[in-house]
Amino acid sequence: MIVISVLALAFYLLAIIASLHLLLSAKPTGQHKLFACVAFALIAHAITLGAEVTQTNSGQNLSMLNVASLVSLIISTFMTCAARRFNGWILLPVVYGFSALLLTASALIPSRYITHLEAHPQLLLHIGLALMAYSVLMIACLFALQLACLDRQLKSRKLSQLPAMPPLMTVEKRLFQLISAGLFLLTLSIASGLFFLEDMFAQGKSHKAVLSILAWCVYAFLLWGHHTRGWRGRRVISLSLIGSAILTLAYFGSRFVKEVLLN
Template identity: 30%
Template structure:
């Protein structure tokens, strides 16, 4: 018997695929995609994505924080944020990245999520801390992808023959402005997540959070230094790209590394 989550997953993937190809064909033909069609089709996909995620993540025993559920949540949130950013900046082409990421996260979450991965302490404040952490991670991951694309874009622009994907991207200045929009949003979310964490966690060692916390704080310092350098000293370009990549590398070591080791290797 086919389950409803499977049906919702298939329908969400159909919506994502439709939105991707509609946007891709219009951008290749140098025609502007219909904004409202993209909003509606992606909203349908995200609604179905959220329904599947709710079935796997929200249970009678609490929130199931399985690593694949978190991957699904993060990927869907990235697409939501991409749609929001593209609503006021001419960066709709970046949804060509956000849609496959959301679709992949949905597939992994549906196929591989495990039950009974609950937090040891059930509290609203702790749930807020986790959601804020995931949201910050999603935005800063988007900023990292943005920085990589800017580096590649800058390298390709120096060549006489540009590749197709470079022509699909917005101008470098627009890409840079969006990068700092993402960094500011992610930094605020990361700050709030760290503050909630300090108030909610009783024992960082016993709860296996020391490693994650140390790397998160170092990452926070790196992002903060970049934002101060940008707004006060005009840091941009390659320096901004390097700081962004370094900050996310540290954040990923703390967030993904500790999660993978505890769940996959140590089974905790």
């Protein structure tokens, strides 16, 4: 697994170089090299992560770093498949960089959080929906940052000359599409938790549910303001970043304290 991890890291680094070359070149050429490197990186990442999660016979190791690595794998896969349609080339170096960083951290910092998904299939459904919702909303966060950069350049009249830089209106449209999809998945995740998890609001776990619901309210408020009041620009960007911060705190806050700071 160490060899495969090193290969995944190497291909991620090659993908970062290829994506930067694609951004800086006068013509968007060399996409096949980028996709080849990413394909090998994603396959090696998935194999490594699968081994990390199933390394024990007593359950699945869903430690914070393993879960974060899984989220980065989902985001990298989605962004690679949607780069052309979403015109998100400029985000690829950031996405692949985070995947490489989390893959390295997961390999170098061993941690354990054993669960038994085979005995609780409803928990698998809840976790799956939660991870998909978080991944989509984190991609929306990246688009919000990209929108903020474009908005700032437009107002300062210093438009980027990068050929792969998308129009501001396109980024804004994709941002709302992603937030809508993420909010739908988050709704299903919260509903599945309320339906299947009896201890969702138990002591020591209630903060996750409360923060997740608070994040849901922020995203719902954002979409309501956009559709009824025509909110755009900085207000949308700020609310999107606030929602992603609250959701990250809900998913990883207590786990970070228990598994990293106190371990």
